[in-house]
Amino acid sequence: MLFNPELCRNESEVESKLIVQYLLPQLGYTPDTWHQEVAVGSIRLDFLAFAVQVVPLVLDANSPLSVVMEAKHPKQNLNHHVPRLRHYLTSLNVGYGLLTNGREIRIYEKVNSDVKLVFQCAGKEVEAKLEDIKDLIGRDSLKNRQLKKKLEIQVLNREQERQLPMKTIAIYHHKGGVGKTTVAVNLAAALSNQGKRVLLIDLDAQANTTFATGLIKFQFEEDDDLKERNVFHLLDAGGENNLLISDVVRKSNGFNQPEVDVIPSHITLIERQPKLAMYGASRTRLAKKLELVKDIYDVVIIDTPPSLDLYASASLTAADYLIIPSDLKPFSNQGLVSVKNFIKTEINENRENMGKQAIRIMGVLPSKISNNNQYIKYTFPKHRSVIPERYQLPLMDNMITERTALSHCINKTLVVGNLEIPDPKSIFEFARYESSASQAAFEFESLGLEVVRKMELN
Numbered sequence: 001m002l003f004n005p006e007l008c009r010n011e012s013e014v015e016s017k018l019i020v021q022y023l024l025p026q027l028g029y030t031p032d033t034w035h036q037e038v039a040v041g042s043i044r045l046d047f048l049a050f051a052v053q054v055v056p057l058v059l060d061a062n063s064p065l066s067v068v069m070e071a072k073h074p075k076q077n078l079n080h081h082v083p084r085l086r087h088y089l090t091s092l093n094v095g096y097g098l099l100t101n102g103r104e105i106r107i108y109e110k111v112n113s114d115v116k117l118v119f120q121c122a123g124k125e126v127e128a129k130l131e132d133i134k135d136l137i138g139r140d141s142l143k144n145r146q147l148k149k150k151l152e153i154q155v156l157n158r159e160q161e162r163q164l165p166m167k168t169i170a171i172y173h174h175k176g177g178v179g180k181t182t183v184a185v186n187l188a189a190a191l192s193n194q195g196k197r198v199l200l201i202d203l204d205a206q207a208n209t210t211f212a213t214g215l216i217k218f219q220f221e222e223d224d225d226l227k228e229r230n231v232f233h234l235l236d237a238g239g240e241n242n243l244l245i246s247d248v249v250r251k252s253n254g255f256n257q258p259e260v261d262v263i264p265s266h267i268t269l270i271e272r273q274p275k276l277a278m279y280g281a282s283r284t285r286l287a288k289k290l291e292l293v294k295d296i297y298d299v300v301i302i303d304t305p306p307s308l309d310l311y312a313s314a315s316l317t318a319a320d321y322l323i324i325p326s327d328l329k330p331f332s333n334q335g336l337v338s339v340k341n342f343i344k345t346e347i348n349e350n351r352e353n354m355g356k357q358a359i360r361i362m363g364v365l366p367s368k369i370s371n372n373n374q375y376i377k378y379t380f381p382k383h384r385s386v387i388p389e390r391y392q393l394p395l396m397d398n399m400i401t402e403r404t405a406l407s408h409c410i411n412k413t414l415v416v417g418n419l420e421i422p423d424p425k426s427i428f429e430f431a432r433y434e435s436s437a438s439q440a441a442f443e444f445e446s447l448g449l450e451v452v453r454k455m456e457l458n
């Protein structure tokens, strides 16, 4: 059957017979992917077709490659309509424009702020040239080109991301119970939610981070699969137990969506410490093993013990940054002095020996801060100002207030038969069904943004 659009007698026949009945279906545009008489501001388009179905119709910088089709009366000279088509394509960010009066068919491509004629044929040649037209503005080829472009952008993004070096943050204070573990796990979740590849390392023998990320759900000692594969083995010297990060890393279990990678700790770290302490190299081994995974992770977060022992030393030697959670109370402030001395006398010397620069203190993070209005108004500002003034330490911009949701989410359990199984959650997971957790989730989200900004990750 020969289709001859030159037999169209007026503009509306060019629209109905050539475009609606012939071109759109031949080019693969189903009725849900094209629109007729589209008004955008002062612009009125005859036809707008999308490679990908868009509901609702949006036209912005990200709108999928699409085609405008303009039908003219057979007596109209197409040359007169090119400036208008150029205006449509460039101002609406549309990739292609088809212009026809039935006697002639032209296709223009948008190139920056201009258009270029990329195809031209007589109306009666349309069937013979259909494949050429399809290659240019057929729905499948546009979709493929769009997919290719998207993949190219993804590859580009990934390459750019890869250029950003992995950053390691230790969460440390000489004082216990100030919220180190709470901050470590929920900051890890916040960064993971931002799309960062996060490794969380538990270097505290209390193994609270290991618990909080869902790795201690077993009920009986014989089910303990962490004892022989945990963070100790990363610090241990030589032999077959000298394992790499890939040998001991686990995925958190039901903790957060997306989950994070975790290097677990174990209560046996305490009794095993004397062995490590015999070798100075134990303090630098974690830092060296982290070097090997610098292309796999964006951020490493280390939860530490409230001590000045070998585990604390190994943590601070491996970290680029230090965050010090503190309730800002007098006892905690005294701990700040020993943190500073520890860094001055031991940590920075270890680092210097390894050719690493001094650890950067990102800041003291006010943590477990009372919600009491009077406290926030009068005492808290004084407590804050003491940190830079008396201790010459920077403060983080954000703070974490005291909220029961933060302990509830770690201590959540599931009852299965007659067993009560731990089912700990990040504050973000918990906030999905506990509206009382939303404020704390917000504080951690905001902390995550500050940390990324301060690490110059974005």
Ligand SMILES: Nc1ncnc2c1ncn2[C@@H]1O[C@H](COP(=O)(O)OP(=O)(O)O)[C@@H](O)[C@H]1O
Residues within 6 Å of the ligand: 175, 176, 177, 178, 179, 180, 181, 182, 183, 208, 367, 368, 369, 400, 401, 402, 403, 404, 406, 407, 408, 410
């Ligand atoms: N912001 C907070 N609001 C309420 N409870 C908190 C908060 N931060 C920590 N806690 C609770 O305080 C206790 C000690 O916190 P944790 O994070 O384990 O401190 P650390 O690791 O410094 O010992 C835990 O029971 C924890 O649930």
Ligand SMILES: [Mg+2]
Residues within 6 Å of the ligand: 180, 181, 182, 204, 206, 208, 303, 304
């Ligand atoms: Mg802890």
